[in-house]
Amino acid sequence: MTIQPLSRDQIAQRVALDIEEGAYVNLGIGLPTRIANFLAPGKEIFLHSENGILGMGPAPEVGKEDDELINAGKEHVTLLNGGCFFHHGDSFAMMRGGHIDVCVLGAFQVAANGDLANWHTGAPDAIPAVGGAMDLAVGAKKVFVTMEHNTKKGEPKIVERCTYPLTGLACVDRIYTDLAVIDVTSRGLIVIEMAPGIDIQTLQNRTEAPLHYNS
């Protein structure tokens, strides 16, 4: 059987399954933003945006965009009935103060101990930009990461130690890639799901850090 890696939408869909009703959730820019599309419509889940929104709704209809109602990725959004606005101080109190239940972030690398690198490649000519990632990494009750399992060059992104500049230390709880879902625990990385067609050895070959399985 050939390996059938999850598409980006399938990864988003998979993460959505793990978000419980009533959770306060911050979805990072990029792939994590798509998770909103897969949350069960019957579940009430509160989406937070760092720029001062709680109860964020889906993208507006064409022609109804409001430049003063945008998400952290500066895309147009809507506000649900029951949502509200607040300033940046209160917004980051929510994030830093442990009030957000789940955040989902993209990543360049995650280390076996949960260290996260997702803001800077360290390249000398790169323009650094960090935004709210470090606040979410330290502040959210659970930090989920979504990413491709390997770089375009085939290098592992789940590593022994991050080589890119860190976003936060030992902060990642769960990793969702196109090949697997992996928990970061005090006993190391534990694979809880694999993509169709992949076996343990192949997954390990594509992963720098040692993987474990619950027997």
Next chain:
Amino acid sequence: MTIQPLSRDQIAQRVALDIEEGAYVNLGIGLPTRIANFLAPGKEIFLHSENGILGMGPAPEVGKEDDELINAGKEHVTLLNGGCFFHHGDSFAMMRGGHIDVCVLGAFQVAANGDLANWHTGAPDAIPAVGGAMDLAVGAKKVFVTMEHNTKKGEPKIVERCTYPLTGLACVDRIYTDLAVIDVTSRGLIVIEMAPGIDIQTLQNRTEAPLHYNS
């Protein structure tokens, strides 16, 4: 000529003269609260109350009291057109953060260097209570003190060093008593006004710290 000490209302009236239009002012409990009665009606002055009011107005008419509209002394007040409400965090940011132009506090003692003691007699059986006095002492741009020049026993309240527990260090700018108005400066205490009938020597006799005069 006999000494004609200022009444409490006259002291309040005298302080009112020194409050400029547009000033943000916090008036302490007791005598300072009375100053509001003597502010020129034509001057727009913004009264702040630590419990989350800016633009405080006079006492309400009898029968129109609202138990949720009170000042720091828990007396019923009103709100002026243009006033607003906010929480304790923002209220003390105004006080601690240097946004209040003038506060007027009562005092047990003021020292020659501007040290203020106004919250605790230090008596062993006293129930201590500090409220917002220490925040105003460090935070207001100008700290005015109103008090009787001497205690009921005739002891001086303007002293070399405070013997009561301090509220704030070197924080008082001007002292208004029934006998004089005195500036606290880097060159010491400078008398700028005296009550009718009192002379320099008599005022000094009633004051522990040395008094100076601008010649």
Next chain:
Amino acid sequence: MIDKTSLSMAQAISKVKDGSTIMIGGFGTAGQPAELIDALIEHGARDLTIVSNNAGNGDMGLALLIKEKRVRKMICSFPRQHDSWHFDTLYREKGIELELVPQGNLAIRIQAAGAGLGGVFTPTGYGTILADGKETREIAGKKYVFELPIKADIALIKALKGDRWGNLVYRKSARNFGPIMAMAAATTIAQVKEIVPLGSLDPEHVITPGIFVQHVTSVGV
């Protein structure tokens, strides 16, 4: 469907355990959640640490809780009031511990807890006996005292209206400590005069976003 208004006051207050730290909103009686305090008295929890600006008035509410010796420690700025006789008596008998905190330090320490800070340097209280034994530091020519956050297991607050997501608006100077205490407690229980349908609070006017509130309970009109 998330409905934070579903528990009765007694059910909500049953989250309090012996030894809990409880923040109680209010400045004097304005904003004091009287019915929630009554439910707390009824509930019976003991050995409590109470964080509140004052230490109770008269014979009711917090004063009664103190009288019944259910409070091990008060953290407050202004315990002494003309009608704080229960606190006064117990304090003189050494039957209650007092941590006296300047009001603005009380506010900022509560805010620090809500915002996830480890501590702050505040100028308030520097050089006074209320800073005795505390770390001090000169920063840019001004003197500061290091203060730790104050967090709570439970906050009991009073608001005017709330909805099933926990959004709250307040009334006049009864707002006082409510919004910042809601942010600093693991579980915030708000008593409101009126529970309103979701969406009836203007999103621009919500003072406490629902994320900071776990239970909303109505005291009727």
Next chain:
Amino acid sequence: MIDKTSLSMAQAISKVKDGSTIMIGGFGTAGQPAELIDALIEHGARDLTIVSNNAGNGDMGLALLIKEKRVRKMICSFPRQHDSWHFDTLYREKGIELELVPQGNLAIRIQAAGAGLGGVFTPTGYGTILADGKETREIAGKKYVFELPIKADIALIKALKGDRWGNLVYRKSARNFGPIMAMAAATTIAQVKEIVPLGSLDPEHVITPGIFVQHVTSVGV
């Protein structure tokens, strides 16, 4: 009578001096006080330190100010955007200094300045290169970085409505940094869509009390 709406935009902006530190509200273009920035460009002040979440978009506003080399230093969290080419070019040429601050530390440092704190211990950034050389401390088992307040000479912010006492309300997610920057600057200039008569803003709905605002200037509808 106090009328904070009496100055023209150019008169208000004339308070900016060469070398000033200026906070500019906005998250991307939402809440960015575009007309005030235009007035600042017109004004001609140089050698500025700008505190703002981003470093300008496209060829206008803050991006233009940067292009004209009027900004000595940017303090921001997210300079790199798809259209931040003027900042990017100047940064690569070492023509502009950058202090990169995690967004929540930017917020809390601004809040610390507004609230008169000497500094705070924040968990954000601990163990990262953005905390290099900074004091750290373990408090109650968690690691924190010491951060100093950021204050400004001037804040330029955008609100929806304002009155002659400086009270402001905002609109949707354009609120963002406005309220906290207003608190942290010696002089805050707010551009509003509409100046409204005193008393027409509900005292429960005012987001920025007038005490934090020195000038309100209308940009019309």
